Amino acid sequence: MNTPSSIQAVTVALNPALDQTIEVERLSVGEVNRALKMQVDVGGKGINVASCLADFGIRTAVTGLLGRENAAPFEALFLAKSIANQCFYLDGQTRINTKLVDRASGETTDINLPGPALSADAIEAQLERLMTRLDGLADQALWVVLAGSLPPHWPADTYRRLIDHLHRRGAQVALDASGAALASAIAAGPDIAKPNRDELAELIGRPLSNPTEVMEAARELLARTPGLRQLVVSMGADGALFISREESWLAHPAKVELISTVGAGDAMVAGIIAARIGELSLADSAKLATAFSAAKLARLGPHLPAVQEVLSLAQHVSLSPIA
Structure with missing residues (x-):
């Protein structure tokens, strides 16, 4: 662990997971x-x-299991990118997920494993350790991001x-979660949340078939979550x-080349946080976060191109105000 x-x-x-992309x-x-290639x-x-x-x-620092x-x-990724490793280590393996990328359609099929299972007492102990570690990290950081699924039984x-x-x-x-974890957490009022359309529909309790309905649901959620x-x-092609x-x-x-x-x-979550750290307006935040997401579409793995390329993509984001 590096401090x-x-x-x-x-x-x-x-x-977390190791993603095997085929x-x-x-x-x-x-x-x-x-297979054409695998990584x-x-x-x-x-x-x-x-x-x-x-x-x-x-x-950036990362903590977790x-x-x-x-x-x-x-550890190699953290070292290569100077990410501060504040993770806790468990016996056994981190889960392994498989991603099947169809070049013809541009679609990706995910086969995700659930992750390590701990007893209720062990889960509570890990959660308490995590809170203690976050106390020290949050004193330095401008933002804390809670993202991803919960392991079994958490x-x-x-x-x-x-x-x-x-x-x-x-x-x-900032929060990026789904299902019961999202429904519970949203009531606590994270400063920023990033559901996709289906996740927002589940929160609101009705289908959302177009951007207008999504906007109405988003405003409803903001109104009831002080x-x-x-x-x-995020709405995919919309x-x-x-x-x-x-x-x-x-x-x-x-438009960019679609790899995965x-x-x-x-x-996009990373772009949102980068924009907030940079104290950008909401409009400029939208451009930067959308550029982050677009830049990722042309690459496999959790990587972005050079900063200037991302900033260039941000200049080509189409942005429309909504009354």
Whole structure:
């Protein structure tokens, strides 16, 4: 574990993964498929966000849980990108996920394992250790990012407890979760949340078939969640909505070569945090975060191109205000 001397952001990765990405020309289910290439990258939302932030020059620390048996790839990434490793180590392996990339369609099929299972007492002990570690990190960092799924048997209110704890410390918190973990945590009022359209629909309790319905649902969620200051809703080909109580923007990226959609949402979260650290307006935040996501589409693994290339993409984001 390396201790940071100065950090700007902390990401929490409770359920990281090694992502094995296999490319095929055209995926045929139930048949023999010949792979074009394969690579293994460290993954999981919290890890991906940290990696993209580091690529953009943001001093970042990551904390969470890693399995000792296959920790080396994570440690290599942290070392290569000067990410402060504040993780806890468990016996056994970090989970391994498989991504099947269909070049013909541009679609990616995910096969994700659940992660390590701990007893209830062990989970509570790890959560207490995590809060203690975050106390020290949050004193330095401008933002803490809670991102990704929870490991098996972790209580659905885990992120809610962390948000409450971090807010008592005066920290600003961004949330990217789903399912019961998101529903519980959103009530605690994270400063920023980034659900996708389906996740927002689940929160609101009705289907959202177009951007107008998404906007209405987002405003409804903001109205009933006093602590929530900003909401970003990714909608795939329909772009992304960036919403505060004062203004709203719809962003569409410039077209880029599509290699894989894996991690594009995580890159957008990183862009949101980079924009907040840079004290950008909501409109400029929308441009930068959308550029992060677009830049990630053309790459495998949790990586961004050079900073100037990301900034160039930001200049080509189509941005429309929403009344």
